[in-house]
Amino acid sequence: MNAQISTGDTAWILVCCSLVLLMTPALAFFYGGMVRRKNVLSTLTMSYIFMSVIGVQWVLYGYSLAFGPDIGGLIGGLDFLGFAGVGAQPNAVYAKNIPHQLFAAFQMMFAVITPALITGAFVERVKFKSFLLFSLLWATLVYDPLCHWVWGQSGWLKEMGVLDFAGGTVVHIAAGFSALAFALVIGPRKGYGSFPIEPNNIPLTVLGTGLLWVGWFGFNAGSALGANGVAVNALVTTNTSAATAGLVWMLLSWLDGRPSTLGIATGMVVGLAAVTPACGYVTPWAAMVIGAVAAPLAYYAIRFRERRKLDESLDVWACHGMASTWGTLATGLFATVAVNADASNGLFFGNPSQFAVQLIAVIVTIVFAFGMTYVLAKALDMSIGLRVSPIEEEVGLDISSHGERSYS
């Protein structure tokens, strides 16, 4: 078995694992810059804490639920509890060229950042205890099963032939539509709509964007699980989509006034989220189309949300959910075996059934993530309460939840 391990592939995935880990701090600062100064620490903590929470959960049982031996296509068995048997030997089902433990660690970083993405929906008003409980339940009841369906051995969506290279469904659609559901349950921030709630530090958000883009190379190119041509293609398509979406967003912003810095940064992230499911299956040209369509889609999704007075505060639904819904469907259009011989062609390459499969996966993910999150959030709201008190909200969560302040 050991003879099959490639040191080159192993080295590359070790690097990618670290790059994806970096995305959670990057996301923390991306979000931290957009809230008010009284909630910066709270917002940072709600991303950083997942490096601890999922860092433990994944080893204890998360990995086993997601990637353990299949039970009915729905969930993984408990064989890998505590990383039992997950060691230096490769697991032939997932990656026969790298140690099984490395595959598990790489996947852990995805499990870490996904619930952190959702926090953008409820910053500045959520009760920390309820947030922790929700997140652990969400990771266990939403992420782990969904991950199994799409990526796990004999997961039912995988068996159906869904193409999701790096987490369009599992990560971005799931997080985006969960954010939407949570925002509907928790309600808007105090004063939302009656006075402007401005970002405290856009430079932090811009820095976070840059680090996210770098980390995304690990996320997407690393999902090739080897240092090979598909990884290179994923890196190039990732870059191309982000670049295109950043440019298109700049133009949209310019048409509405000025080319906003926050807008350009947002566009870049939208391009990254959109190409995530597609990056290892499509050409750079297709990635340009994916990025170019994702930007106006998310831009007008934000405007639509604002008109509906829905305080999904940092637009996780628009920027991740909608962008990746498009990206996952676009994978069913643009996928080509010329890029990835192990995959299938999309609609434009003579295989319309692939588009149908992608559509089913999108709908399943949206319904499952939205429904489960709505029920979990509602149950917590009715039992221990989701929101801090109005006075705690006014004081800010840095002081009222953590007893600290960001700046003095």
Next chain:
Amino acid sequence: MLKKIEAIIREDKVNDVMDGLSAIGIVGLSLFEVRGHGRQGGVQLVGRAGTYQVNLLPKIQINIVLNERNLEAAIEAILQSAYTGEPGDGIIFVTPVEDVIRIRTRERGTEAMNYPGDIDERKKK
């Protein structure tokens, strides 16, 4: 008679106003970063997707306490140096001051207001 000027001006006019005041010998002042709006009501900023209205704008407030006889000169200096002609140039309030005590010397009233080389000494020469 002592007077206090509270001049609320544009952030970007601070250096011009300070220069204008020191040119006529106004040496003592304090400066505050404030936020507010007048009749104009605020400005539009560009957000993540589209624009939004901001009501409270950052402004600088300069406080000066001085002898009444120097009031008009100081007001004229501010008017000239803070002016752009666009909405948002600011406003000047003038109020009477009951007393002034310099902590180091315990001087009071107009005595406490004199500095070497200030507007009064210049007038004497």
